[in-house]
Amino acid sequence: MSDETTPSAQLTAGGESPAVRLPLRDRRSLGGVVNALRDYVIVLSVAVVFLVLTFSSDVFLTSTNLLNVLEQVAPVGIIAIALTYVLIAGEFDISAGAIAAFTGVVAAKLANSIGPWEGLILGVLAATGIGLLNGLLIAYGGINSFVCTLAVGLMVAGVAVLITKGFLLTVPGDTFATLGTSELLGVKYSVWLLVAIVVLFAFVLHRTTFGRWLYAVGGNLEAARLSGINTKMVKVSAFAISGLAAGLAGAIIASRTSQGQAGDGISTVLFAFAAVVVGGTSVQGGRGAVWRTVFGLLLLALIGNGFNLLSVEPIYQQIVQGAIILAAVAADALSRRQAA
Amino acid sequence: MPRREGGDVAAAVQPVPGPAAHVEVRGISKHYGGARALEDISLQVSEGSIHALVGENGAGKSTLGKIIAGAIHPDAGDLLLRGRPVTFRSPREAIRSGIAIMDQELALVPTVPVIDNVFMGVERSRRGVVSQSVQRRLFAEYAARIGFEHSPRTDTGRLSTADQQKVAIMSALAREAELIVMDEPTAALTRREAERLLETTRDLARGGVTVIFVSHFLADVLALADVVTVLKDGRLVKTAPAREETEESLVTAMLGRSLELVFPDPRPPREGAPVRLSARGLSRPPAFSDIDIDIHEGEIVGLAGLVGSGRTEIARALFGADPASGTLELDGRPLRHRSPGRAIRNGIVMLPESRKDQGLVMLRSITENVTMPHLSAVASRGVVRRGEERRVAQEVLASVDARAASLSMPVSSLSGGNQQKVALAKWLIRKPRVLIADEPTRGVDVGAKRAIYELLCGLAAEGIGILLISSELEEVLGLSHRVLVVRGGRIVGQFDRSEADEERVMRAAFGGDPSRRNGGEEMRIPDVG
Numbered sequence: 057m058s059d060e061t062t063p064s065a066q067l068t069a070g071g072e073s074p075a076v077r078l079p080l081r082d083r084r085s086l087g088g089v090v091n092a093l094r095d096y097v098i099v100l101s102v103a104v105v106f107l108v109l110t111f112s113s114d115v116f117l118t119s120t121n122l123l124n125v126l127e128q129v130a131p132v133g134i135i136a137i138a139l140t141y142v143l144i145a146g147e148f149d150i151s152a153g154a155i156a157a158f159t160g161v162v163a164a165k166l167a168n169s170i171g172p173w174e175g176l177i178l179g180v181l182a183a184t185g186i187g188l189l190n191g192l193l194i195a196y197g198g199i200n201s202f203v204c205t206l207a208v209g210l211m212v213a214g215v216a217v218l219i220t221k222g223f224l225l226t227v228p229g230d231t232f233a234t235l236g237t238s239e240l241l242g243v244k245y246s247v248w249l250l251v252a253i254v255v256l257f258a259f260v261l262h263r264t265t266f267g268r269w270l271y272a273v274g275g276n277l278e279a280a281r282l283s284g285i286n287t288k289m290v291k292v293s294a295f296a297i298s299g300l301a302a303g304l305a306g307a308i309i310a311s312r313t314s315q316g317q318a319g320d321g322i323s324t325v326l327f328a329f330a331a332v333v334v335g336g337t338s339v340q341g342g343r344g345a346v347w348r349t350v351f352g353l354l355l356l357a358l359i360g361n362g363f364n365l366l367s368v369e370p371i372y373q374q375i376v377q378g379a380i381i382l383a384a385v386a387a388d389a390l391s392r393r394q395a396a
Numbered sequence: 397m398p399r400r401e402g403g404d405v406a407a408a409v410q411p412v413p414g415p416a417a418h419v420e421v422r423g424i425s426k427h428y429g430g431a432r433a434l435e436d437i438s439l440q441v442s443e444g445s446i447h448a449l450v451g452e453n454g455a456g457k458s459t460l461g462k463i464i465a466g467a468i469h470p471d472a473g474d475l476l477l478r479g480r481p482v483t484f485r486s487p488r489e490a491i492r493s494g495i496a497i498m499d500q501e502l503a504l505v506p507t508v509p510v511i512d513n514v515f516m517g518v519e520r521s522r523r524g525v526v527s528q529s530v531q532r533r534l535f536a537e538y539a540a541r542i543g544f545e546h547s548p549r550t551d552t553g554r555l556s557t558a559d560q561q562k563v564a565i566m567s568a569l570a571r572e573a574e575l576i577v578m579d580e581p582t583a584a585l586t587r588r589e590a591e592r593l594l595e596t597t598r599d600l601a602r603g604g605v606t607v608i609f610v611s612h613f614l615a616d617v618l619a620l621a622d623v624v625t626v627l628k629d630g631r632l633v634k635t636a637p638a639r640e641e642t643e644e645s646l647v648t649a650m651l652g653r654s655l656e657l658v659f660p661d662p663r664p665p666r667e668g669a670p671v672r673l674s675a676r677g678l679s680r681p682p683a684f685s686d687i688d689i690d691i692h693e694g695e696i697v698g699l700a701g702l703v704g705s706g707r708t709e710i711a712r713a714l715f716g717a718d719p720a721s722g723t724l725e726l727d728g729r730p731l732r733h734r735s736p737g738r739a740i741r742n743g744i745v746m747l748p749e750s751r752k753d754q755g756l757v758m759l760r761s762i763t764e765n766v767t768m769p770h771l772s773a774v775a776s777r778g779v780v781r782r783g784e785e786r787r788v789a790q791e792v793l794a795s796v797d798a799r800a801a802s803l804s805m806p807v808s809s810l811s812g813g814n815q816q817k818v819a820l821a822k823w824l825i826r827k828p829r830v831l832i833a834d835e836p837t838r839g840v841d842v843g844a845k846r847a848i849y850e851l852l853c854g855l856a857a858e859g860i861g862i863l864l865i866s867s868e869l870e871e872v873l874g875l876s877h878r879v880l881v882v883r884g885g886r887i888v889g890q891f892d893r894s895e896a897d898e899e900r901v902m903r904a905a906f907g908g909d910p911s912r913r914n915g916g917e918e919m920r921i922p923d924v925g
Contacts, residue, residue: 264778265771270767275757282717282746282754282771283822284737342759 078353097387098336098351105358113365123243128358130246131156131305133350136328137257139248139303140349143293143332144261144342146274147201151190151209152302152328153321154216159183159306161216164225164232164316172232176311180303186212187299191292201295209320216318225316236312246308253301258346270294275342330377331356334384343388355380417463417479418575419442419495419607424473426630428839433459435632441575441608441623446601448609448621448638452869452902456630460581461610465497465577466490481574488517496573498564498581506553507583509604510544511535513552514566524811524816536710538566538728542596542604558589565596575606577919582616583704594620600906612702614643614906626650647906649764661851663696664893670727673744675714680721683709684885687722691861696852699865700901707865708749711832714863715739715746726829740769743829745838747820749865755819758808762787762800765807765818770825777805787852788825796821796851813844822850831855834865869898871906881905 109116116122135152142149159179167175190208194201219225227233238245260265269290272280281287305324310316335352337344358378363373417440426434434456441447441464444469445907449457462468466484473479484490487497504513510711511531520530535548552563561581568576578597582590590613597620602609611617617624617638623781627648628631633649665845669692678687686707691697701707713720715738724731726742739745748754757766766789767774774785789803798817800810805820816836823831833852837845852875856862866872872879879896881889881904889904 208399233833262829263780263782264644264777265780266778268764268768268780271760272757276753278754279748280768282715282736282748284740285768286735286736286737342757 064104067166079350092301095336098334098348098355100259102351102354102358105355105362109358109362109365115365116362119242121365123247125357125361126247127244130244131249131308132324132328133331134253134301134305134308134348135298135324135355136331136353137253137346138298139325139328139345140335140337141203141257141294141344142187142298142331143260143337144270144340144344146275147194147264147279147291147294148329148339149187149190149205149295149298149328150202150322150325151186151205152298152305152354153323153325153372154184154209154213154319155186155299155321156185156306156309156324157317157319157321158212158216159303160310161225161318163307164227165219166234167227168225172227172229172234175227175232176235176307176355179310180300180307183303183306187302188292188296190299191295194295195288195291207294213318213320214367215333215373220316220318227310227314227316233311236308236310236314244267245358246312247310249344254306254346254350261346266290266293269287273341319380327356330381332389334389335381336384336388338388339385340388352384404680407593417476418445418771419478419890420479421460421464422474422476424460424463424470424475426456426463426470432630434463434470437466437627437632439625439632439635441606443502444604444606445622446597446607446609446620446775448611448617448624449627449631450611450614450624450646450650451627452614452616452867455627455650457610457627459630460610460627461577461579461731462864464575464608465495466493467497467499490571491517494574495577496575497577497579498561498568498578504552504560504567505562506551509549510546510552510555510563510566511548513549514538514570516567518571518675525734533569535566538569541569541599542566544676556589558585558593561585561593562596565600571749573605575608575612576600577608579610580612580704581609582613590616590664603671612906614646617646618643643906647899647902648901659871660850660853661816662696662858662875662877663694665692665856669693669695670808671725672727673714673863674725676723676725678710678713678720678724678868680709680713680718680720682885683742684713684770684882687887689714689863689880689887691863693861694859694880696856696862696864696876697894698872698879699863699869699882700869700872700879701882701905703867705882705905706816707882708834709885711834711863711865714830715744717746717831735852742825744832745769745823745828745830746832747823747834749834749838751815751819751838754806756815759806761804761809762793762798763803764816765793766822767825769822773825792821792824793818795824811841811844811845816840816848817845817851820848824855827858828860830861830863832863832865837866837868837871845871854905869901883907 135156139149139152159182162182163175163179165175166178170178186208190201193199193204193208197204199264227240232261235245240248258265269280269285271285272285273287273290277287278357331352332344332349333352334355335344335350337348359376360373420440422438424437426435436459437456449460451457458459461469463470465487466489467487469485475484476482477604482493490496505516511578513529516537519526520534521527532548538544539548540567542562544559544566555563561685565576581593585593594616596608597609609617609621618641621638623635624638626644626646627633628650671690672693673689675687676687678689679685687710689697689710697708699710709718709914712718712892716722716735719734726744731742736746752758757768763786767785770781774781774788786803793800793803796817798814798821802816807815810818820836836852837848840848852862852864864872864875873896875894876896878890879901880887881901883905888907889901891900
């Protein structure tokens with residue numbers, strides 16, 4: 057535990073009586089520095105990349121380019137925001153990409169038989185149902201979440217192929233394309249949806265009892281249970297929410313292209329995962345924030361945009377993104393070791 | 397911390413005559429946070445002897461064993477191996493010096509065959525390829541030596557505890573250990589198995605292996621050891637040849653109150669106070685069975701017993717954290733709860749054994765930890781009212797006198813004592829009916845201990861029924877109105893405050909009388925006392 061003789065600025069600032077000493081960890085130590093860096097390095101990084109691109113490319117700082125970046129990132133961003141919940145709860149969901157693709161397929165199929173809006177809504181509901189199933193299997197079946205969502209993701213991707221028989225399912229007409237292509241005040245619906253989800257998810261995470269439970273469950277499952285929290289319900293909810301978000305992402309993609317395409321969505325979910333982790337949400341649960349994921353998304357998206365604008369080989373983009381992820385996870389591990 | 401002077405508990409180091417010391421510790425001390433584990437311990441263990449370490453829970457015997465085995469690093473003092481000072485930075489270095497440890501929790505991989513566990517880390521290999529024939533030959537040798545009868549290919553996890561312990565011994569042999577530290581090796585064994593293990597241990601010693609035998613079971617110790625060292629509160633009471641000792645004399649040596657602790661006198665529950673919580677026939681085999689407990693309004697009931705006796709399991713069952721059969725009544729009404737959530741709603745709360753693993757979410761803020769069980773009290777329609785939350789947290793933390801520079805700091809930034817106060821405070825936002833306090837002062841300094849004692853007595857005075865569990869006997873005796881003693885998952889003794897003394901409770905807990913070990917089995921040494 058804490059070393060009682062460690063000098064600490066907070067100790068005197070707190071006006072401690074000598075009767076009960078309150079030894080605080082020395083925040084000036086390596087761990088303190090790492091924690092501070094971990095808190096703000098992501099904001100700083102986004103600012104630096106933004107400035108560099110502003111000066112190195114004429115096209116970068118135009119509303120067309122920036123809105124384009126946001127529109128590109130909207131579906132995966134929605135998945136990433138919800139994945140933040142799952143990671144904070146100490147679990148992982150690798151099926152989100154597959155569920156998104158599946159949603160597009162279901163939506164396109166039903167759009168052609170029932171109606172465009174009905175198709176999209178039922179697709180999102182189906183996605184939520186799959187997320188719920190993930191949650192039930194993990195919370196009540198005690199299955200490891202990585203393995204469970206991998207398996208469910210594979211099955212969902214397979215069913216999607218069965219539905220499409222390997223073809224693209226095209227949806228004629230403008231109604232189906234509204235969600236992905238129409239604009240409000242010059243900004244795409246999909247971007248508005250992302251913004252709404254960021255605000256809503258941040259509010260729920262930081263202001264509601266459910267948000268607290270997510271942190272408690274991921275931070276110390278047994279302590280949460282012994283505090284009377286229904287830990288299974290919290291986990292099931294996190295996965296259902298992740299399924300819902302994947303459904304929305306899938307609906308946006310299908311609507312934008314007016315088609316449903318089967319796929320495993322692995323690259324989508326890995327990008328989302330990278331954004332969450334780069335933002336500073338811990339892979340070990342109990343720590344993280346929605347704003348972090350927003351900045352993580354921005355960093356990865358801006359780097360991708362910059363590489364395009366500056367015509368750098370895409371392969372370098374991967375290497376750079378990989379290095380950033382590694383740095384983020386290493387910083388988390390280091391600060392955890394300090395806190396242990 | 398003031399050094400204790402004189403008296404019959406003074407550290408009297410008596411060098412044991414005979415062969416040269418295999419290991420010697422000089423002035424070893426070890427602290428965890430503010431809590432003392434060992435203070436200025438010096439002793440010698442002679443080559444080929446069986447040296448027992450005995451003492452109450454928390455006396456420091458396991459810590460001392462682990463220091464000798466290189467698993468724990470002392471804060472001060474020297475470790476000498478055959479007269480040469482050594483510093484073990486890891487168990488691996490200790491192993492290279494011929495020292496192995498058999499832990500309370502056996503460090504075996506359950507999913508691999510026995511033979512792989514035996515040679516794990518010391519595989520006999522030729523150019524990186526494991527030499528199966530050499531290993532099989534050595535294995536047969538070890539198995540014959542200690543009487544292991546299963547195939548070397550058996551999955552380790554499928555063996556009984558006794559056989560797994562033999563695997564651990566074989567593993568020590570494979571490491572060519574000259575000194576084996578055995579930490580409570582017989583605790584999980586049946587009588588017959590224990591006896592066989594003692595025989596094996598004797599054989600090892602006859603073959604020249606030095607054994608350090610850490611145990612609660614005084615009869616085992618007297619039957620086996622050449623030399624016994626008694627520890628009390630991290631200090632060495634005495635080291636003496638085992639043949640000069642009896643169970644009586646060992647228990648007497650463990651007695652004696654720490655001078656540093658003063659207990660508040662708990663106000664007795666009012667005359668005719670009704671029963672708050674009543675359990676009948678509570679069972680969860682094999683942890684415990686047929687437990688009857690009554691906790692009255694304003695009463696502190698102490699649950700004493702050795703670690704592993706079933707104390708904590710009983711507490712968890714009362715709280716609904718583990719399922720159990722039997723009936724519960726709260727204020728005369730039958731109670732069914734299968735989850736902590738239901739128990740909490742009924743006003744039964746538990747301060748769990750380990751605040752780090754079970755009590756607190758260390759990464760989260762002090763405020764969040766305090767309001768966690770009663771978050772709805774400071775929320776409307778699921779949204780936390782943060783001003784209200786802060787106010788409530790501040791109030792309840794002030795009531796337990798927890799000090800923090802800022803309530804938004806992670807709870808991990810606090811000292812052990814303040815963490816424990818936070819873990820207690822979270823249950824006081826709504827006044828509970830019954831508080832189960834499992835090791836409420838573990839790992840906290842003396843000042844915080846005293847504060848927690850006052851708090852518990854204060855809560856009892858408010859009419860809360862308290863079940864107090866502690867490994868520190870004097871704590872149970874000092875605070876409880878009534879003491880129940882648990883041994884082998886059963887309540888084996890009940891003492892009122894006036895009649896509860898250390899000796900009586902210890903005898904019941906250790907099973908000094910004929911019903912030792914899991915109740916009812918015959919005593920190994922009938923002529924003790």
